[in-house]
Amino acid sequence: MKHWRLLAGFVVAAASVSAQQPATGGWTQPKTPWGDPDLQGVWRYEASVPLERPAQMEGRAQLTDEEVAQRQKVENDQEGQRLAGAEGTAVGRGNLAQSPIRGNEYNSFWQDHGRPRQVFKQTSLVVEPEDGRIPYTPDAKKAEARAQARYGAGPYESFLDPDTGERCLTDGVTAMMWQGPNGGHNRIVQSPGYVTILHEEYLDRRVIPVDGRKPSGIRQWFGNAVGKWEGNTFVVETTNFIDRTNYEWAQIFTRPSETLRLTERYTRTGLDTMDYRITVEDPATFAKAWTAQIPIARLPNDTQIYEYACHEGNYAMTNLLAGGRADAAKRGR
């Protein structure tokens, strides 16, 4: 229930042109009463674009219009099946063989889309480097393969073995705005001098000062975020992360190290659309910087963020460890 491990396996993909274009239809950027661009509301990533470009799309940054239409039909049909109660339908995946983690991910029962995912033209969220792939260091690639191999298989010998999500810590700030289908809602609340983002899953919270202050220098899980406005774009630079590379991460690209520098750009492009971009630099995990362009959608006004009491009800942890003990006993260890 805690994480979304599906992106690497998504086959369905497309490109967003709309998210890059200026507002149309007479929409103008609303302002808060104190004059900042108003980004408030509940936002989530609802598109089907995979993080990295799938192998069969190599060399292609965009889908054709026909491919978009075809894939949107698949998404619409699948959503229809889910709404009709066909629990267990894989989201955007034809069969288990397409799952990099042997079907151990959460299926549609855990995913609360409620409406079809949108198909965009872009074939990957990663737009830089041009091949649409995350430029992992060789060590990070090995760490990722290891994490995928052990997911659902263990061993789970102590509370340090489950990943950070299973421990109810976080899945990382890098993916906070656009992951977590069972808690991927983000409420943006603005007040003078601050932009606050409340992410439902794990109760992740960022209170981002927008008042010209310097980073505190105190290392934290979510680092020191400093925001500023560039026109209507909200730009956030986050540094001073704590090193948690020795923990298990469901997705290696979200793990923080002391050298991580995360730059985010939030540009509202319409009443219900936002162009969200991240640039991730961290020599501990990546050979060079990479940028993802992520179309996110605003949900209806009455959408709420609910209380994700993960740690308070983490029966999964005690069950995993009980399973680990039973497993060890069986193997005579």
Added chain:
Amino acid sequence: MRAGFLGVISMAAVVSAAAGCNSQPTAAPGGSTPTAYRAPRTADGKPDLNGIWQALNSANFDLRPHAARPALSLMPAAGRSGVPGLVRATTVALPDPVVRPLGAVGGVPAGEGVVVGGEIPYQAWAATKREENAREWLKRDPEIKCFMPGIPRATYLPYPFQILQSTDKIVLAYEFAGATRTIHMDKVGDSPSPTWMGWSRGHWDGDTLVVQVTDFNDETWFDRAGDFHSDQLKVTERYTPQSPYHLTYEATIDDPKVFTRPWTIRMPLYRRVEPDKQLLEYKCVEFVEELMYGHLGVVDPATGQRNK
């Protein structure tokens, strides 16, 4: 530990001092807090409560008036057995062995209490359970496990919290456990289920922010003295600005399953005025994993040895 008649008298004095500067009108017990101070306004004309605030009292140790004591977890004093040395043994309960190494750091500071009238009106069975909770504090207090603190306890934990005031929503961001709640100033549907931090609906009463908090579960406590509630809890909070640097916090507790009548706590909250003060992380899940799960795995990370 119960407040007697004298306790009530002393509480009344404390409350009037706590309600604001001494020159200001005295608070009416259980009622709103009159004040001459007019808060600055936000851009949309509402009283401006933005800022980082913190309680400065011992309410989290015990809401009621209480003397200092050696530790949160005590063991009964040994009986006088006539053994040399025990003849003059202390009659004061001693710190439980598991917290004894903390010495003076583990003591409980005294406090005048924050309950208006001094006494919490428990039903008889609930008073017994409260005493049992206090004895079993080390095992039962949800604060120890880094669980969300609930309302009103989040307000007077010894950590700051930030009020982030927008127009339709006001976010209260607590440092402890990263707990957060959203106060809906606009119309909002009902909570789909019981919660740790409650479901908050707010409105303005003059300069006072009034928040009705409902839909609690029965898991949270009010303090480290075992004070508790049921899932019938409703809390009405009042945040009244008293100066640029402090406000009065008042919370009325209504829970017919546990108490004989509603009761109120009241205390000042102080603005953290340090330049560039920010909420920092207190992500305590990580701090309690060894306590909660260390003995459950094949291997205990604390010792590197296999668990029995």
